[in-house]
Each structure stands twice: as C-alpha cells, then as structure tokens.
Amino acid sequence: MTRDGGSGGAAGVDPQQLWLNTGRSGKGRRPAFSREAITAAAVALADSEGIEAVTMRRVAAQVGAGVMSLYSYAPDKETLLELMVDHVSGELPATGAPTGDWRADVKAVAHLQRDLMLRHPWLPAALSTRRGLGPHTLAFLERALAALRPTGLDGAARLEAFAQLTAFVAGHVAHEIAQAAVARSPDRAAAEARYLAAVAADGHHPELAEVLSAPARPVSPEATFTRFLNRLIDGLGSD
Amino acid sequence: MTRDGGSGGAAGVDPQQLWLNTGRSGKGRRPAFSREAITAAAVALADSEGIEAVTMRRVAAQVGAGVMSLYSYAPDKETLLELMVDHVSGELPATGAPTGDWRADVKAVAHLQRDLMLRHPWLPAALSTRRGLGPHTLAFLERALAALRPTGLDGAARLEAFAQLTAFVAGHVAHEIAQAAVARSPDRAAAEARYLAAVAADGHHPELAEVLSAPARPVSPEATFTRFLNRLIDGLGSD
C-alpha cells in the first residue's frame, strides 16, 4: 500500500512531482474517482460556502468517496488547495493573440485575473501563501509573458512584472471583496460608519474627519481597478 | 456570567465595539492578564513558529493562563487575530512630518509597511481577509492621508489610494516571502528549477523557455519593490 501518490502521483519531498507523473501504470485496482473530480468538488464547496467549508470529510461526501480515499489523489490537504488554485486557473483563456497594443494586452490579462478572483473569492488569500506552478497557471503565464514582450523588458523583468501584476490584482480584489462584504450587510456598514464617525470626532484624526465629512459619492470598483491598473502599466514601459 | 466582553469588552454583532469600551467598571474580580499581553504572546508565537502555531491553548500557555481565560479578553479566535493585526501596526511610526516632497513621504509609508510585513510574515495573509480598523492602524492611516494631501486628490480618492498601496505592498511582500522560502532550501529550489526546465523543454512554453535560458542575474527584492512602487506613485498625481 502506498500513501504517496494515487492515480496522479504526488511525492513528499518534491512538490513539483505533483504536476508530473499523471500516467497510470495499468496495474492494480482501477481508481473509482479522479483528481479532477475531487478538485472540482473542493472548488465548488469553496465557491458556495467559503474556503473554511473545504474539509476532507465534506469533499469526500461531495464526490461520494470515503474520507481516506482522497489521500490516494492528493497526499494532504495543502496539496489539494494547490490543486484547487491550478484548477480554477484553467478558466483563464491561455490564448489571446497579441493585438499589437501591448498595454491593452496586459490590461486584458489583469482583467481576466480579476474576474477569476471575483468568481472564486477565496483565491486571493489562497494565492498569498502559495505559488501556483501547475499546468494551467503556467499556460496563462505563457500568455502574459507574450503580452509583455513588446515592452522591451528582459526575461527576468517580464517574470517579475507578471508576479507584480498578480500580486497587485490579488491585493486589490481581496480588498474589494472585503469592502463588498461589509456593504452587503447594512448593520455592519452602519456600525462601521458609526465607529469611524466616533473616531473622527475625537480630534486626533483630522485627516480622517475631513475624508468622512466629504459627501461620499459612489465609485464603481472596476473603475478604481482600471485606474490603478493603468497607472501600473504606464510605468512598465519606462524602465 | 458574561461571555461577550472582558476587561476590554467585545460585542457580538458589532465588531467595532471591540476597539471602544476599554474601561473597567471597577467591580468584580481584578483581571489577572491583559489584552495587550495576550495579543503580544500570540504575535510572538506567530512570528517564531508561523501563524498556524497560534492556537488558543498555546497562547494561553505562553501567558500562563488557562485556555478559557482568553475568552474574557477576546470573544473568539478571529477577534484575537484582528487584535494581532492592530498590535503589530503599533510598530508603525504614526508621526512623520510631511517633508514637502509627497512622493518621498508616500514612499516612506510604503517602505514602513513592507518592513513591518517582513518582520511579521503572517501579516500579508492576515490582512487579505481582514480590514484593520484598530487604533494603531487608524493612526497610521492618518499619517498616510496627510502624506497624500499634496497630491490634490480628494478625500475618497486618498482613502482609495492608501488601500491600494497597502494591497500592493501586501501582495508584493507575500510573493517576496514565498520566493525567499523556496530560495532558502536548496533542494526545494533545485526541484523547482528542474521542474520548470522540464516544462520549458516540452515545446509548448516558448516564452518560459526563453526566460529560463537567459542568465539569471540576481536582483535584490528591495530594488524590485522600489521600482514598482515608484511606478505606482508616479501615477498618483495625474488624474
């Protein structure tokens, strides 16, 4: 009996072996489930009930497996989370012909990432601890590097730029989601407003007081995102 | 018996009540510990052994309290994490006279945030789910808003700019930490290099292949950070 692989095969010391070795040897009992199905179930759970609902027991129940059967497909839960990240990255269109306007191309890349993160709100936090290097992530990286080619940046700099862009998008969306969560609940929003007003009234926070005193005109999140994104991108061409 | 407050007082529905109400009524048994001490112990634990080492039992042991005694100071663990975030924000110098060069001032703000996150590597991930609105965080926000004043942006835009800056720094540092963790372990780094080389050799990742084929000249993380920070800041004044 092995406890380190499964139909896909995952190693202990070498985290990258996860992504290779997906072939079956042919011998032994035929797998009843698949890494795909398990990962998809985990993603569905995280999407609908939040990342904390992703427990081995609930994922197993979702796919109709015994709990311990999951460990034939991923060596541990952390690995399952990595699989989840790459799984949703599969939703990103990896092909997108360079249009000749590299700014537009890079903008498109960032917007695809943002849309993905909004569809899977657990993703920004999951990415902040993990480095996605699965096939889907790498396919999208390929597209991003191609989009960045006309900038004239060298290879390392393009890699950096993509990492930076991803970090920016993740940070932005995380904030955006938190903001939206507060706004969705009127009591929460009111409580926060009351609290901030109290702080502003203490005299030690003049800047905050001024900001709060101004009429709060509504601004769409995507407008904000686009604005900051443009700033970041405009800086890319010039060294 | 109450289970909703303590020497500080924390409420159920109103998360902001956490930060108010820190006065003791005078009655009842005198507290043997303090929110400060408990939070500091939790932070020390997270700094030295990672955020997953922060369990109620270990924090209690650290301060010499019974486990359930912690619940007199924070209503639940999530609240303790919020306290931790604000606690470390206390390390940020809240005063820093505007120098007249607002770009430099904003840059200083970002660098202070980055240094803080490097000192407390769990902070980026913790921030990505939480919105710090504690006194220390607000004090630093005050400084940031003051630094942004000369940009000519209106209140809401300055608030946005700060949130964006924080999100950017958190995203960057999270990536920086992950990168450093891999680099610290030669086996990990070698395994990753081997894996990426294999992917690049498959013919389907020409961009990645090119990036990897170039000689990897070492580049300091702070240089990268500064470069991208400048790009972001340069875009702030316009529009």
Next chain:
DNA sequence: TCTATTCTCGTACACTGTACGTAAATCGAG
C-alpha cells in the same frame, strides 16, 4: 491460479475552537 500492485475506506488518535458551569475574587450597600 497466484502474486504484486493499486485503490478503498473504517477506525482511531491527537488536536482544534469553544460552550457550559463552578469557584474565586472584588466591589458597593446596608
């Protein structure tokens, strides 16, 4: 048919957050 290999999954265990209840400390009032 035999054996090696692979997958399935029930049971068990250490560990988590925390609800509940009791005991101890401290206050103001009488």
Next chain:
DNA sequence: CTCGATTTACGTACAGTGTACGAGAATAGA
C-alpha cells in the same frame, strides 16, 4: 463586617479537524 452583585479564572466536555494505520477488494501480468 456581611451580603449580594459582578467580574474573572479555568476544568471539563464535545463536536469537528487532518491524517496514520491496516485490513480488504479489485486488477494485471506471470
């Protein structure tokens, strides 16, 4: 001082977590 009210301290208990172990079932090649 005594008394009741109030607050804190914390042992015990419980549901839920990730997963180690090992016994059994299924399959392929010899």
